[in-house]
Amino acid sequence: MRKELEAKLIARLRDDVVCVEKTDERTIYIDVKRAGFREATQIITAAGARYLCSIGYDNINRDGTLAMVHTFALDDSDQFVCCRASAPVDDPVLESITPDLPSAGWSEREVTDLLGLRFAGHPKPKKLVLADDWPEGIYPLRKDVPHDFVPQGAEDVAYQLDEAPPGTKIVPVGPFHPSLHEPEHFAVYVDGETIKGCDYRGFMTHRGIEKLCQTQVSYNEVPFIAERICGICGSVHATAFSQAVESAAGLVIPRRAEFIRTMMLEIERIHSNLLWLGVAGHLIGFDTVFMQAWRVREQIMWLCERLTGNRKTYGMILVGGVRRDITPDIAQDILDVVKKIEDELMVIYRAIEKDTSIHKRTKGVGTITKQQAIDWNLIGPVARARGVDIDARRDHPYAAYDEMKFEVPVLDGCDVWSTLVVRVVETFEAIKIIRQCLDKMPGGEIFVEMKDKIPAQRHAITVVEAPRGESVHYVITGEDNRPERWRVRAPTFTNLQAVPLMLLDEQFGDFPIIMGSIDPCFSCTDRVAVVDLQTGKSSSITKAELDAMSRKHLGSMQK
Numbered sequence: 001m002r003k004e005l006e007a008k009l010i011a012r013l014r015d016d017v018v019c020v021e022k023t024d025e026r027t028i029y030i031d032v033k034r035a036g037f038r039e040a041t042q043i044i045t046a047a048g049a050r051y052l053c054s055i056g057y058d059n060i061n062r063d064g065t066l067a068m069v070h071t072f073a074l075d076d077s078d079q080f081v082c083c084r085a086s087a088p089v090d091d092p093v094l095e096s097i098t099p100d101l102p103s104a105g106w107s108e109r110e111v112t113d114l115l116g117l118r119f120a121g122h123p124k125p126k127k128l129v130l131a132d133d134w135p136e137g138i139y140p141l142r143k144d145v146p147h148d149f150v151p152q153g154a155e156d157v158a159y160q161l162d163e164a165p166p167g168t169k170i171v172p173v174g175p176f177h178p179s180l181h182e183p184e185h186f187a188v189y190v191d192g193e194t195i196k197g198c199d200y201r202g203f204m205t206h207r208g209i210e211k212l213c214q215t216q217v218s219y220n221e222v223p224f225i226a227e228r229i230c231g232i233c234g235s236v237h238a239t240a241f242s243q244a245v246e247s248a249a250g251l252v253i254p255r256r257a258e259f260i261r262t263m264m265l266e267i268e269r270i271h272s273n274l275l276w277l278g279v280a281g282h283l284i285g286f287d288t289v290f291m292q293a294w295r296v297r298e299q300i301m302w303l304c305e306r307l308t309g310n311r312k313t314y315g316m317i318l319v320g321g322v323r324r325d326i327t328p329d330i331a332q333d334i335l336d337v338v339k340k341i342e343d344e345l346m347v348i349y350r351a352i353e354k355d356t357s358i359h360k361r362t363k364g365v366g367t368i369t370k371q372q373a374i375d376w377n378l379i380g381p382v383a384r385a386r387g388v389d390i391d392a393r394r395d396h397p398y399a400a401y402d403e404m405k406f407e408v409p410v411l412d413g414c415d416v417w418s419t420l421v422v423r424v425v426e427t428f429e430a431i432k433i434i435r436q437c438l439d440k441m442p443g444g445e446i447f448v449e450m451k452d453k454i455p456a457q458r459h460a461i462t463v464v465e466a467p468r469g470e471s472v473h474y475v476i477t478g479e480d481n482r483p484e485r486w487r488v489r490a491p492t493f494t495n496l497q498a499v500p501l502m503l504l505d506e507q508f509g510d511f512p513i514i515m516g517s518i519d520p521c522f523s524c525t526d527r528v529a530v531v532d533l534q535t536g537k538s539s540s541i542t543k544a545e546l547d548a549m550s551r552k553h554l555g556s557m558q559k
Contacts, residue, residue, distance in 0.1 A: 001028065001047075001074065001077060001079055002020060002021075002022045002028050004047070005020065005028065005030070005043070005044065005047060005081070006020040006030075008043050008047070009030065009032070009040060009043055012039060012043060013032060013036040013039060013040060013043075015033075016032050016033040016035050016036030016039075016040075017030070017031075017032055017036070017040075018031040018032060018033060019031040023459075024247070026078060026079050026080055026396070027079070027080045027081075027082065027460075027461060028079060028080070028081045028082070029082050029084065029459065030044075030081065030082070030083045030084065031084050031085070032083065032084070032085050033085065034085045034086065034087050034094050034095070036085075037068075037070075037083070037085040037094055037095055037097075038095040038096070038097050038100070040083050040085075041070050041072075041083055041097050041100065041101070042100060044072050044081050044083060045072065045100070045101070047074075048074060048076065049072035049073065049074050049081050050072060050073045050074075050075060050377065050390070051070070051071075051072055051101045051103060051104060051377050052071040052072060052073055052080075052377075052461075052463070052470075052472050052489065053071055053107050053472050053474075053487070053489035053493070053494075054068060054069060054070045054071065054097075054104055054107035054108060054111065055068070055069045055071070055107075055111075055474045055485065055487040056068050056069075056110075056111030056114065056115045056117050056141070057069075057115070057141075057476060057484070057485040058115060058141065058142050058143050058485075059086060060089050060142065060143070060144075061143065063086075064088055064089055064090075065086035065087060065088055065089060066086065066087055066089055066092050066115055066116065066117045067084060067085070067086040067087075068084070068085055068086070068087075068094055068111065068117060069082050069083065069084045069459075069474065070082070070083045070097060070104070071083075071461055071472065071474065073395070073396065073463070075390055075395040075396070076395075078395060078396050078397070080396075080461050080463075082459065082461060087117065092115075092116055092117045092118055093117075093118050093119070093120055094117065094118075094119055094120070095119065095120050095121060096108055096119035096120060096121040096122040096123075098119070098121075098122050098123055098124075099121060099123060101377070102375060102376055102497070103376050103377040103494055103497055103498075105122070105123070105124060105497065106128060106493060106497055107489075108122055109122070109124070109125065109126065109127070109128035109129075110128050110129050112125065112128075113127060113128055113129045113130045113134075113139075114129060114130075114139055114140055114141035115139050115141050115142060116137075116139040116142070126160070127159070128203065129203045129206060130203075132157045132158055132159050133153050133154035133155075133157040134151060135151050135152070135154075138151060140208070140211060141210070141211060146215075147208065147211050147212055147214075147215045147216060159201045161187050161199050161201075162187075162197075162199040164187075164189045164197070165189055165191075165196045165197050167191055168189040168190055168191050168196045168197070169189070169190055169191075170187050170188070170189055170190075171187075171188045171189075171190055171508065172185065172186075172187055172188075173185070173186040173187075173188055173511065174186055175204055179283060179511070179512035179515075179516075180515075181279070182205075182520075182521075182522040183204045183205055183522065184200070184201070184202040184204065184520075184522045185200070185201045185202070185204075186198050186199070186200055186511075186515075187199045187200075187201075188503070188508065188511065190508050193507050193508050193509065194505060194506070194507065194508070195503045195504060195505065195506050195507070195508055195511065196504070196505070197500060197503075197504065198499075198500045198503055199500075200496070200499070200500070202496075202522055209225060209226075209228075209229060209488075210485075210486050210487065210488065212225070213225055213226075213482065213483060213486055214478070214482065214483055214484065214485060214486060215482075217482060218481045218482050219245050219319055219450075219454070219481060219482060219483070220318065220319055220450075222241055222245075222319075222482070222483070222486070223238040223241055223242055223317050223318060223319060224238075224315060226238045226240075226241045226488075227313055227314070227315070227317070228313060229488060229490065230466075230490065230521050231312065231521070232268065232271075232272045232275065232312075232467065232468075232521065233268060233272070233466045233467065233468070233471065233490075233521070234268070234312060234313050234314060235261070235264040235265050235267075235268050235314065235316065235317055236265060236268065236464050236466040236467075236471050237464075237471060237473070237488065237490075238316075238317035239261050239264075239265060239317050239398075239399065239464055240462050240463070240464040240471050240472075240473035240488075241319075241473050241475070241486070241488075242317055242318065242319045242320075243398060243399075243462040243464070243473075244460045244461065244462045244473045244474070244475040245319050245454070245460070245475060245477075245483075246319060246320070246450075247460040247462060248454055248458040248459070248460040248475055248477050249450055249452070249454045249477075251319075251320060251448065251450055252448075253320055253321045253447075253448055254321055254444050254445040254446055254447070254448060255400070255442050255444065256325075256441060256442050256443065256444045256445065256446050257320075257321035257322045257445075257446045257447060258399040258400045259399075259400045259437050259440070259441040259442070260316070260322045260324075260325070260326060260437075260441075260446060261316075261317060261322060261399045261400070262399040262400040262401060262404065262433065262437050263326070263334075263433075263434055263437040263438070264307075264314065264316055264317070264322075265399070265464070265465075266430040266431075266433045266434050266437070267300060267303070267304065267307075267430075267434065268466075268467065269426065269427065269430040269467045270297075270300050270338070270341065270427055270430050270431065271297050271300045271301060271304070272466075272467035272468070272519075273423045273424070273426060273427045273430075273467055274293050274294070274296055274297035274300070274341075274345070274427065275293075275294070275297060276423060276467075276516075276519045277289065277293040277348075277420070277423065277424065278290040278291070278292075278293035278294040278297070279516060280362075280416075280420060280513065280516060280517070281293065283512040283513045283516045284358065284361040284362070284512075284513050286355075286357065286358060286361075289348070289352065289358075292348050293348060296341055296344045296345055296348070299337050299340060299341060300337060300338075300341060303333065303334065303337045306330070306333060307324070307326075307330060307334075308324060318447060319450060320447050320448045320449060320450050321445070321446050321447030321448060322446050322447065323446075323447070324446075325446050326438070326441065331438050334434065334438060335435065335438065338431045338434055338435070341431065342428065342431050345424070345427060345428070346428075349424050352420070352424075358417075359417065361416075361510070361513060362415065362416040362417035362420060362513065363413070363415055363416075363417040364415055365415055365416045365417075365506065365510050365513065365514060366415055366416045366502045366503075366506065366510070366513070366514035366517050367414050367415045367502075368386065368414060368498065368501055368502055369386070369414060370386050370387040370388060370412070370414065372386075372498070372501060373386040373387070373388050373414075373498075374388060376494075376497060376498040376501065377494055378469075378494065378495055378498055379469035379470045379491055379494055379495065380465070380466070380467070380468050380469020380470065380491050380495070381419050381422040381423050381426065381467075381468070381469070381519070382419055382469065382495050382498075382517070382518050382519075383469070384408065384409060384410045384411070384422050385411050385413060385414065385415070385418035385419040385421070385422045386411075386412070386414040386418070387410060387411070387412040387414065388410070389408065389410045390470075391408040391465055392463045392464060392465035392470045393406075393465045394406075394408055396463055398462065398463075398464065400437065400440075403436070403440060404433050404436050404437075405432075405436065406429045406432055406433050407425075407429055408429075409421070409422050409425040409426060409429070410422075416513055416514060416517040419517045419518075420517075423467075423519075426467075453481070454477045454481075455477065456477050456478055456479045456484065457476065457477065457484070458476070458477045459474070459475070459476050460474070460475050460477075461473070461474050461475075466490075466491055467519070468490075468491040468492060468495070468518070468519045468521065469491030469494070469495060470491060471488070471489065471490055471491055472487075472488075472489040473486070473487070473488055473489075474486070474487040474489075475487075490521060491521075492518065492519075492520050492521045492522065495518040495520070496518065496520060496522075498518075499514070499515055499518065502514050502517075502518075503515075
């Protein structure tokens with residue numbers, strides 16, 4: 001594949017191709033001059049590659065440039081293609097690929113916000129990540145900006161909404177709304193009850209985790225922060241980061257550790273899908289589904305505590321392996337719990353399957369076609385419910401998935417009902433995988449120490465199939481036992497961009513379940529600040545103050 005791509009690139013771009021190299025069996029890196037950047041991505045996608053995300057990084061101290069990587073997956077051949085180019089910091093402009101690949105729009109807007117790299121021809125070059133009153137000319141991911149930099153706030157600065165279609169009214173949903181579970185804002189344009197468009201403003205609680213981990217902690221500490229990216233997908237992000245570092249270092253971890261990682265990822269899938277099923281029931285006013293799904297889910301949360309010491313944020317995944325082993329007693333405990341969940345979920349599923357009120361609220365709702373799902377690069381159950389047959393566990397096997405036998409459910413209903421069915425079926429498949437893990441798990445060590453220093457400037461990419469879809473982690477190794485650049489693309493980052501299309505011409509009353517059908521996790525890339533509403537002053541909370549507040553709140557709850 002590398003030679004074929006190289007031949008096509010040279011034939012079209014000639015001297016604009018700098019280098020084409022294959023660093024391992026899976027990854028091809030293509031370096032091009034900025035004049036050929038967009039055309040190179042067109043050649044790559046024409047070869048059948050699927051766009052993943054883009055990563056910007058600061059090379060100013062090294063060669064006076066800002067750089068960009070567009071990443072792609074070749075699902076049929078289990079390969080990744082990373083196309084890189086750079087622009088001088090005094091003329092930081094690259095050609096946008098968003099006109100060809102709509103889902104690249106947010107990646108490019110984010111890089112403009114955080115690094116100051118601009119994209120000529122971008123159809124919507126609005127602010128995405130930074131606060132509306134963030135000062136011009138300060139780019140927080142550049143190395144000369146401290147991780148704890150707090151700019152002076154500005155008065156009377158507000159986000160500029162897109163122009164509403166003629167004849168429509170604007171209905172605000174958020175930033176705090178009964179049907180939303182995290183802070184985000186939708187301006188929904190309606191004609192009567194019919195939705196004619198919407199604009200989205202999110203990233204209100206951006207935590208700057210990538211910057212923190214590039215400046216303050218080491219490789220071994222990042223997994224514990226990575227699993228706090230998401231309140232559900234802790235093992236997903238810790239595993240993806242660890243795999244990227246292990247790939248860059250050439251570190252092979254014990255096979256038993258890979259089996260334990262696989263099992264933890266499927267346990268997460270079970271409790272995430274059950275959580276979503278309950279929330280979906282609540283959003284359509286069917287709280288029996290909510291209560292029953294969460295009652296069943298509770299059993300796996302207690303199992304997680306027995307396995308790891310915590311119901312969430314397990315701290316199980318380390319660079320080099322895992323932290324805890326699976327004993328015979330714990331293995332039997334796992335088998336007992338998943339059997340009970342399997343039986344009880346089947347009862348719920350049979351009830352849902354025949355319920356006409358659920359059918360009326362979900363069938364033919366939030367519909368987009370398979371081709372639209374491909375055009376917007378939808379992933380996970382949202383894509384598989386629209387006939388797009390992709391799953392990173394099967395297409396790009398990691399951990400112990402190469403030994404697992406499981407089905408990837410794919411439906412063609414293209415609506416909310418199909419996403420519900422896909423998630424329920426995937427929960428049963430997750431239980432099958434857990435049983436295989438326990439049946440096939442080899443003996444031996446669960447951790448190997450990384451003794452040698454990782455050379456700087458190595459690039460590595462990994463994907464992990466989270467319950468919501470594919471999570472992408474890209475790491476550039478650094479000089480101080482920490483990443484020089486770490487980019488996380490959570491699945492919501494991709495799927496959320498297609499929500500306006502899913503809402504188009506739907507009834508406003510279906511907004512909550514359509515938006516909820518992608519299982520959004522807004523806080524995956526958000527940032528937190530404390531603002532005194534009376535004085536308008538912002539401040540930070542120390543660990544001791546936060547601990548004291550927690551104890552005070554806990555005390556009041558116990559009285």
